[in-house]
Amino acid sequence: MRYRKLDPDTLIIYFSKRDMEKYHIDFSLFMNANKEKEAQDELCRLIKLVDKEGDFAKEGQLSVQMLPTKENSGIVLKVRKFDLDEDIQNPEELLQELLGNLSQKEAQEKMMSEVKEILSVVEELIKEEEEEERRFYENWRPALQLSSPNLNDLVKVAKMNGPWHMFRQTLTYGNGRYRLLSYYKKGIDRDDVYDDILLMNEQCTPTLFETTKEIPDISKEIELNKGRKDGIFQSLNQYF
Known part of the structure; x- marks a missing residue:
């Protein structure tokens, strides 16, 4: 399991396939519209694995995106923290709150820039995971053989x-x-x-x-x- 903060309000978490087994992660919950409560509980559990200080612990103030990885090597969560205006009533207002006063073109450019940054970070995290596993087997090979x-x-x-x-x-x-x-x-x-x-x-x-x-x-x-x-x-x- 690897994670990195892009900024004080944005957290990227990478779970390898081994992590998914180790932490008993059931991602099928997120595909089932009838299990919204269970999916929210599971997300909170996964975030707490890395958010030791509770910076992202406030319910109702997180945006969570699940992203696939290259060659399906695991799962990436993008967790974003934000303060909601209590008067916001619908998704359009929420989107406007998140994007600020950007034009549609500026908003698209901002989103594409974020996606590129996330992909770059995820690639680094996957390399770190692979390097750690390689070092483990190199160190323990004499005993294993x-x-x-x-x-x-x-x-x-x-x-x-x-x-x-x-x-x-x-x-x-x-x-x-x-x-x-x-x-x-x-x-x-x-x-x-x-x-x-x-x-x-x-x-x-x-x-x-x-x-x-x-x-x-x-x-x-x-x-x-x-x-x-x-x-x-x-x-x-x-x-x-």
């Missing part, structure tokens, strides 16, 4: 290419931990590991973690404790 790594191997790679806290949390908290170890044992699905790491990273504090203890090969424990997550992680906890 080990045929039967032990925990020491994974920890070494995590420390070299970290952040270390991100990897530690994936191993020791939540449902993702057993899944991740199991996939390393069997031959993993890289997308599953990527999603687990990102999910766990959101729930932990961004502080580095170090351990001075030697961490053992736990592959036998994984085999012995299949289906019994607590047994494995009670053993692991003494090292973290």
Whole structure:
């Protein structure tokens, strides 16, 4: 998920296909005229993901446009904040309020200029997303390609290419931990590991973690404790 402010009142948000799955975004709501309330609630939720300060939180004062992306790589939202005149009663008056005193030609030129600016920003955001994913796979490739790594191997790679806290949390908290170890044992699905790491990273504090203890090969424990997550992680906890 990427976002950028064009100006104090305009926010551009880009959701990749991975983001749409990760945040359970249902864009079909926006195509259904009978689900206007649900669509508004969903829009508010998506805006809040990036609008931490609540600058765009006032209901009734947002203009939201949904824009497609090149090659259908995701969805872009253009969110604009404005102050409404309480006397405005119809869409024509609202449009005039937004455009000010511009002539029709000037208004069209302004809109085309905005569209070009948005497309340029979206292209930058997509490149940032692609670059981050490329760096992730480059950093983690040594661990991903080990045929039967032990925990020491994974920890070494995590420390070299970290952040270390991100990897530690994936191993020791939540449902993702057993899944991740199991996939390393069997031959993993890289997308599953990527999603687990990102999910766990959101729930932990961004502080580095170090351990001075030697961490053992736990592959036998994984085999012995299949289906019994607590047994494995009670053993692991003494090292973290």
